[in-house]
């Protein structure tokens with residue numbers, strides 16, 4: 001946990017005693033007395049402006065979200081100053097909407113929690129300065145939130161998951177495997193050495209011009225790939241999963257993206273079409289890239305499970321693997337992970353899609 005030194009305007013890591021004092025002052029104990037403790041969560045780390053009000057028992061009182069996907073699809077990726085401007089235009093309305101659907105007035109809040117890292121600096125800044133103003137006006141405690149920790153812990157709103165458990169976060173901006181030993185006790189086991197899988201799928205979808213495909217025009221890149229893959233054959237192209245010999249749990253997606261880029265250029269030549277037109281083999285490419293991505297993610301996760309079990313970091317049976325992030329909504333990738341968890345006597349848990357992607361609830 002980080003605390004804010006308001007006078008200096010900086011965050012610091014408090015001593016354990018100070019942390020307990022802070023939590024006690026905030027009345028985070030179980031019991032009826034605290035049923036009305038309400039936290040407003042604000043998320044602006046990337047391209048979603050989101051807010052929610054959650055009580056301390058995990059009840060979601062209300063939420064609101066504004067997605068910038070449509071705008072970024074048109075520009076072919078997130079342009080940070082554009083994202084910043086859109087957050088600025090929407091944050092007040094979204095927070096207001098979250099409060100009014102919750103039927104909660106600002107003065108009834110117990111605290112304001114906001115994502116402070118990691119993310120796009122310009123986007124994070126909008127949520128942070130809005131929150132600090134609110135904190136100042138309302139004289140409420142401020143809880144800085146680590147975006148990845150929030151993703152990892154969200155499952156506990158829905159399932160009774162005991163520590164330790166393994167978490168795999170796969171989205172457009174994240175790719176990591178970590179052992180969750182406590183609310184803020186994480187052991188990082190592996191991460192992407194370059195880009196995240198969602199970023200790679202978005203780039204492939206853009207290169208295939210899937211926004212021009214009548215069935216995929218409003219879908220994110222990853223979702224468009226999943227949709228089109230159903231019409232293709234996964235073994236039509238033989239893409240090798242990356243890092244097969246690396247004895248660790250890291251990931252890599254840039255090499256695969258370049259291989260696919262080359263294939264697309266070659267196919268465009270063969271079919272005599274211009275960049276920007278849809279290839280006849282687009283569905284086969286989508287199926288192969290989805291299959292290779294799923295294999296890579298599943299293999300690295302398998303290594304992490306075996307490593308944790310060998311070292312007694314996870315229970316030998318019924319260990320839990322939580323998978324979250326936008327890419328976790330891909331059913332083909334989930335199936336591949338299910339094969340791994342079945343083979344290792346683990347339980348696979350995925351939050352529902354609306355909690356897998358960025359949202360205010362996970363922050364609150």
Ligand code: KG4
Pocket residue numbers: 046171172173174197198199201202220221222223226325326327328329330331356357358
């Ligand atoms: O978690 P998220 O909403 O935002 C962050 O990146 O933090 O994830 C968005 C990413 C995008 O890259 C999108 O293409 C990918 O998740 N995605 C998918 C699917 N739906 C969204 N990837 C694969 N299959 C899907 N069904």
Ligand code: ZN
Pocket residue numbers: 147151171174357358
């Ligand atoms: Zn996220």
